[in-house]
Amino acid sequence: MNLNQFTEKAQEAVVTAQGTALKWKHQAVEPEHLLLACLVQKDGVVPACLDNLKKGLAKELTAQVEQLLKERPKIEGDVKPYLGGATNRVLMQSEAEAKALRDDYISTEHLLLAFFDLKEGKIPGVLARFQITKQSFLTSLQKVRGNQRVTDQNPEEKFNALQKYTRDLTQAAENGRLDPVIGRDSEIRRVIQVLSRRTKNNPVLIGDPGVGKTA
Numbered sequence: 001m002n003l004n005q006f007t008e009k010a011q012e013a014v015v016t017a018q019g020t021a022l023k024w025k026h027q028a029v030e031p032e033h034l035l036l037a038c039l040v041q042k043d044g045v046v047p048a049c050l051d052n053l054k055k056g057l058a059k060e061l062t063a064q065v066e067q068l069l070k071e072r073p074k075i076e077g078d079v080k081p082y083l084g085g086a087t088n089r090v091l092m093q094s095e096a097e098a099k100a101l102r103d104d105y106i107s108t109e110h111l112l113l114a115f116f117d118l119k120e121g122k123i124p125g126v127l128a129r130f131q132i133t134k135q136s137f138l139t140s141l142q143k144v145r146g147n148q149r150v151t152d153q154n155p156e157e158k159f160n161a162l163q164k165y166t167r168d169l170t171q172a173a174e175n176g177r178l179d180p181v182i183g184r185d186s187e188i189r190r191v192i193q194v195l196s197r198r199t200k201n202n203p204v205l206i207g208d209p210g211v212g213k214t215a
Helices: 008-023 031-039 045-053 057-070 085-100 108-115 123-129 134-145 161-165 169-174 185-195
Strands: none
Touching: 008 031, 008 085, 008 108, 031 045, 031 057, 031 085, 031 108, 031 123, 045 057, 045 108, 045 134, 057 123, 085 108, 108 123, 108 134
């Protein structure tokens, strides 16, 4: 597997997985190490997709995977974790997942998708327990990525740009978090009336300075 085919975040996940196996004195880098590395990434796509399915889901899944790692046997002396067979199969499958999404590089979301094809270990059962399916993750991924594809090694900057750099005023209004507008009732009604017209495509707002035309 050529790591140059991986995005920066995916490479970071592999390195973190190796470091976790070393820290916990595990003999091999297993899928649990790799999954944990994807889950704890700051600004990562995987946590964003999971939390889009259910708020706090990434944190809950992280705790469960950490528990699985605590149950694994430790070895004494110098530890040089090797890449486990199941982990290698996950990495190979991630390449197929990237091709299926017509992406040029393998990213962390492809690693997560590859876990659904595992036929061994405890991860499939954990994902099922949290009701995370491949289709539900793909649906969430579509919301996070939009129409963007992975065409370079740092695609996360393009994903979810609206959520990162803008404020959803509609959602804020639904949640009752917008500051109230005081003393502009007639102006607001007039704006709504003008903007809701169907027979006029170019509404013009006319009013005295300071009444809120620009807003």
